Amino acid sequence: MPQTYPPIHPPQRLLFTPGPSMVAPRVYAAMSQPVVGPLDPFFFEVIEQIRSLLGYVFSTRNEFNIAISGTGSSGMEAAVVNFAEPEEKFAVLTNGFFGARIGEMARRQGARVVRLETAWGPALDPQQCREFIRREQPRVVAFVQAETSTGVYNQAKPICEAAHEVDAIVISDCVTSLGGMPVLVDENGIDVAYSCTQKGLSCPPGLAPLTVSGRALERRRARKTTVPSWYLDLLLLETYYEGHRYHHTASATMFYALREGLALVAEEGLEARWERHRRNHLAFVAGIEAMGLEMHVPAGDRLWTLNTPRVPLGVDEAKVRQYLLQERSIEIAGGFGPLAGQIFRIGTMGCGSTPENVLLILRELEAALRLEGYKPAGNGAAAAEKALTAAV
C-alpha cells in the first residue's frame, strides 16, 4: 500500500435467509442521506419518531422504547445484563438455539440459571411452563417468541401470567416476530422485548429495538448490584434517549434506516402486514407440502416469517444451498445443532414476503432438489398459487 481499491461491488442476492431479509428500496435511499451528529436537534426528532413507531409495532404503551446501537444479539445482551443479577434465579424456557443463548448470557452474569428445555420443534407447552415457573419461583423468566433456529412461535401469554404470579419479570426475544407477526407486548404482558432491524423491518442489521415496561423499569431502578455493561446499561441509555445528553455516538445512518423501515410498517398497517406474512407463509407451506416435503413445526405453531421444511431423505441439504447460492444467487439457510442437515430455514419476511417471492423460491427449490435426485410429488408453485388465489 498505497494501491488502488476499486469500489466495492457486492453480488445482488435474493435473501430468503432467517435474516438479513431483503432491504426496502426506501431504506437504502435513506442511508445515503447526510449524517448528522448524535446531539443534533434533527437526530432527536428522528429518535422521537422511532420511539413512537416502536410503541406501535411492539403494540405497547411503554414509554421506554429505544434502539440499542448493535445487532439483535446486543438487544438480547441488554435485556439480560440489566435484569439478571448475581445469585438470583433466572429461568429460561427454551426449545431452540436462541433460548439457550439467553441462558448462556445469564450464566455470564452470575445468575442462578434454571432451564426448562424441550425439543427443537414444537411450541413450548403452556402447562409445563406454568408448573416450572411456579416451582422455581424465579426473579426473571426469559423465552423466545419466534425461535429462529426451528421456526416455532411460542405463546407469550401463559408464560407472562405465570411469571407475574410469582413476581418475575418476563424477557421475550422477538427478533424474528417484530414487524411480521403479532408481538403484542402489552396484551401478552411481556416486560422486556427486543428485536432486530434486519428481519421483519426490512433494514440492514445494526440496531436492536427494545421496549421495557414500567414495572421492569422500576425493578431496574431499584437494582443494587452494578450492571457490568456500561454500553448497554439502560439507565445510561435513558440519559441519551430521554435526557438528550451524550452517551455514545449513535449512528444517524442506522437510525434513518430504522425510521424508514418503521414508517413502511405504519403505512401498511400492522394487522395488514401480519396478514400479508400469514398468507404468503401459508402459500409457501401449500407449495412445500404439494411437493411432498413436510414442515418441521406442527401447523398452528409455525412462524409466518421463517419456514422450516424438513430435508427429504437422501438429499444433501448443503448441496441444495450451495447450488442456490452459487448458481442462482439465492441464499437460504440450513438447520444447525440437533437439526443440522435436517431442515431448511427459508425466510419470507419484511418486504421480501410477497406472492412473487413465494413462487420464485418454490420453483428454485424444486429445481435444486431435482438436481439432488429428489422427485417432487406435485407442482409446488401451482399449489401455492392456488392457495394465494383462494386467500384473496
Added chain:
Amino acid sequence: MPQTYPPIHPPQRLLFTPGPSMVAPRVYAAMSQPVVGPLDPFFFEVIEQIRSLLGYVFSTRNEFNIAISGTGSSGMEAAVVNFAEPEEKFAVLTNGFFGARIGEMARRQGARVVRLETAWGPALDPQQCREFIRREQPRVVAFVQAETSTGVYNQAKPICEAAHEVDAIVISDCVTSLGGMPVLVDENGIDVAYSCTQKGLSCPPGLAPLTVSGRALERRRARKTTVPSWYLDLLLLETYYEGHRYHHTASATMFYALREGLALVAEEGLEARWERHRRNHLAFVAGIEAMGLEMHVPAGDRLWTLNTPRVPLGVDEAKVRQYLLQERSIEIAGGFGPLAGQIFRIGTMGCGSTPENVLLILRELEAALRLEGYKPAGNGAAAAEKALTAAV
C-alpha cells in the same frame, strides 16, 4: 396509524464536530449496495480486506484485527471487559473524559482500578506515568492516545515500555487518532487498540475497529474468569472473523462502508494522510491565533484531527454554536466537564480535513464571534491561507 410518513429528509450539515465527521461520497455510495448475509462468501472477502487494511492503518502486524458491531464506545467496552478481571489491578492514566470512562468500565468489571489523573489539557507526563506504573504494578494499563474531550495527543511509547516492564498489557483508545495521525500500534508497543469509523475514517458511526497483539491474545486465552459480555467476548468473535462460524448478524452495510473508508486511506497513503491532517490543523491554528484566540493544548501535544481553541473572555460559546448550527447548518462542539464553556472543539478530520474547510470554518467562526461582541485581532482566514501556502 396507519398514516403516511414522507421519506426522511435530513439537513445537510457541515460537520466540524469531534465526530461524526463528514462521510466520504464513496462511503455513502457503498451503503446503498445490496446487503448479503453474514455467512456469505462475499462478506468474508470483505472482512478479509478490512482485516488487512486495519493492519495497515493501525500500523501493526497483529493478526487479530476486527471490527466490533457497535460504536466506538463498544470498542472501549470490548477492550475493557476482555482484559479487566475481578480483583486485579487495572491502571488508568487519564487527562480527560474518555480516560475516566475507561476507569468506570473497569470498575464495573470488579477490577481494582487505580488512577493517575492529571489536568484536562497538557499531555500525560511520561515520567509521572512510568513512576505510577512501577509503583502500582498493575496487570493492565489503559490510556487515551487522542483525548476527544480536550484535543490532546498522549505519547504511547513511554507508557507501553513501563507497562511491559511490569508485565502489564496496554489498552489504548485511538478513537480520534486512527486515520488522521500516527497510531503506530507495533512501534509504540500497544497491545489492544480500538477506534471508531466516524472520525478519521470518514464513515458513519456503527463499527469499532480493534486490534489485539499476540501477547494480549495469549493473556486472554489463559484467562480463568468468565467474560461477562457474550456480545463482546473476543474469543467468540474470533469464531466468526477467523472461523467463519455464526456468532451475530454483522451488518454488511456497515462493513461495506468501513471497507470503502479504509480503501480511501490506503489509496491516499497513511503518511500522506497524516501530513494532510497536520498541515490543515496547523493552518487552522495559525488562523485561530491570528484572530487573537488561544489554543487550549500546548503546541506539540495537539491533535491534528480535533482543535480546541479557548473561548475568548466574555463570549457565550453556546450562542456561537447555536448560531452556527441554526443559521449556517455548521456543527462544532463545546467543552464539557471542567472545560464546559471554556473551549470549542472543532474537528478537521477524515475527508473533512481540507484547506477549503479550514478557511470556511475560520470565516464562519469569526462571523459568529463578532455577533457575540468579540473583535478579532486579525484576519484568521488570511493567516491560515498564508500558512497553507508556506507549507506547500
